[in-house]
Amino acid sequence: MKRAHALLWAVVLGGWGINGAVARTTDTDGDWQLQTVELKDTREAEVVIRLGDIDNLGFGFVEGFNPFTGRSTDVHPFPFDPAKDDAAATDRIMVGSSYNGENIPAGQDGYSFDFNPDTRPLKAESLKIPLKALSGVTVRDAVLCLFVDDFQSPTFKSQFEVTVNGKRFPEMERTLNALNQTGPIGKVIYVKLSQEMLENLKGESLEIRVDDPHTRAGDGFAFDFAKLMVNVKDFLYRGNVPGRVVDDETGDPIASATVEVAGFAKTQSDREGQFQLQKVPAGLAVVQAGAPGYSSAQVSVDVVGDESSEPVELRLRRSAAVEFTGKQVREGDKITLNKIQFDVNSAQLRAEGMAELDRVAAFLKDNPGAEIELSGHTSSEGGAALNRDLSFRRVFSCKGYLTQAGIGESRITTIGHGPDFPVAPNDTESNRALNRRVEMKITKL
Structure with a gap:
């Protein structure tokens, strides 16, 4: 039956003009048939390292089709059997390690139906990107470009x-868990590496593992390729995303909501709740909106190069109120942790800072669903880049203290802004002291 099924798909694909073996080489991605590619000084980035061939999970593209434009491919068959030379974790169906075909929370997709613990376990593997090409490169930023297929957390309750x-x-994780792909049809997504993740580029390889270890969900998924872009210059294909932010209960517009595609585009809604995100990298993008007093919401949207997407609507629900140090706070609120101070050019926590973080740890333990962002800020003396690095190391030190206190690392994100967001002019020592701060934003309740 499977042989007949494969033959049928071969006939269909041939009728569509799809051929996985067609050779193609571009200046931004090299030879699409190669399993590993390393390029220097392309139009997109100082260094590009790709793992996996670009071939639509082994089924190829219609002649002339470019997946980086954001346009959708045709529906393809199920990639049960990767070629022998396909890079690990590419061109194959995988399921979460918790999946065993039993006690499934919300139905299952076609990818997971063929699971067999003995003959076809479909277990998740790691994408392992070699980093030798980064030798001698000063890394300022990095972006992952992934061709992802059939992620459907909102439908099948995977996590x-x-x-x-x-x-x-x-x-x-937030990006992947917001995707709701069908078809199956693969799409390019972009994920910016956080300052914390950039530390991993100093080693021999970048090992990326995607798994669902807990829910038992029948949500199979696949990757065609993974491309690491270091010191990004530009994205060749970008589009715009218009939309509106409203109160979920009343339908009233929410003004001044923060709307973003994390790491790539950010804006605020106007008094009518309207917004437009500009120059979003083409592909499948996750748009998130948040406002003080509301729980954040997100939606995935197709972005096509040089076009505006269909308008999206983000409906925000009122957040529950909880208590932190005697005051009521809600999702989206920012709190300055005044007692966290550091010596000059140091990320070493002082005793009073540890005491403040003990209060943060207690808050997170009392509210096990809460997640926070710790942001570091400095005054303007010295170079901006050095101050951003220093402010990051300081909040990373805070995160380390909290994880040692038993808080899960996935509940805390960190960012070092340096001098970019002062709360006072840097014209007096007292004002500069105000700008040297650590802020806690409640990102989830």
Whole structure:
């Protein structure tokens, strides 16, 4: 039966003009048939490293089709059997390690139906990107471009976790868990590496593992390729995303909501709740909106190069109120942790800072569903880049203290802004002291 099924798909694909073996080489991605590619000084980035061939999970593209434009491919068959030379974790169906075909929370997709623990376990594997090409490169930023297929967490109640060299990467988890792909049709997504994740580029390889270790969901998924872009210059294909933010209960517009595609585009809604995100990298993008007093919401949207997407609507629900140090706080609120101070050019926590973080740890233990962002800020003396690095190391030190206190690392994200967001002019020592701060934003309740 499977042989007949494969023959049928071969006839269909041939009728569509799809051929996985067609050779193609571009200046931004090299030879699409190669399993590993390393390029220097392309139009997109200082260094590009690709793992996996670009071939639509082995089924190829219609002649002339470019997946980086954001346009959708045709529906393809199920990639049960990768070629022998396909890079690990590419061109194959995988399921979460918790999946065994039993006690499934919300139905299952076609990818997971063929699971057999003995003959076809479909277990998740790691994408392992070699980093030799980064020798001697000063890394300022990095972006992952992934061709992803059939992620459907909103439908099948999966909960994907992402680790990079063994460390949780919650920003990428939020993106993958917001996707609701069908077809199956693959799409390109972009994920910016956080300052914390950039530390992993100093080693021999970047090992990315996507898994669902807990829910038992029947949500199979696949990757065609993974492309690491270091010191990004530009994205060749970008589009715009218009939309509106409203109160979920009343339908009233929410003004001044923060709307973003994390790491790539950010804006605020106007008094009518309207917004437009500009120059979003083409592909499948996750748009998130948040406002003080509301729980954040997100939606995935197709972005096509040089076009505006269909308008999206983000409906925000009122957040529950909880208590932190005697005051009521809600999702989206920012709190300055005044007692966390550091010596000059140091990320070493002082005793009073540890006491403040003990209060944060107690808050997180009392509210096990809460997640926070710790942001570091400095005054303007010295170079901006050095101050951003210093402010990051300081909040990373805070995160380390909290994880040692028993808080899961995936509940805390960190960012170092340096001097970029002062709360006072840097004209007096007292004002500069105000700008040297650590802020806690409640990102989830």
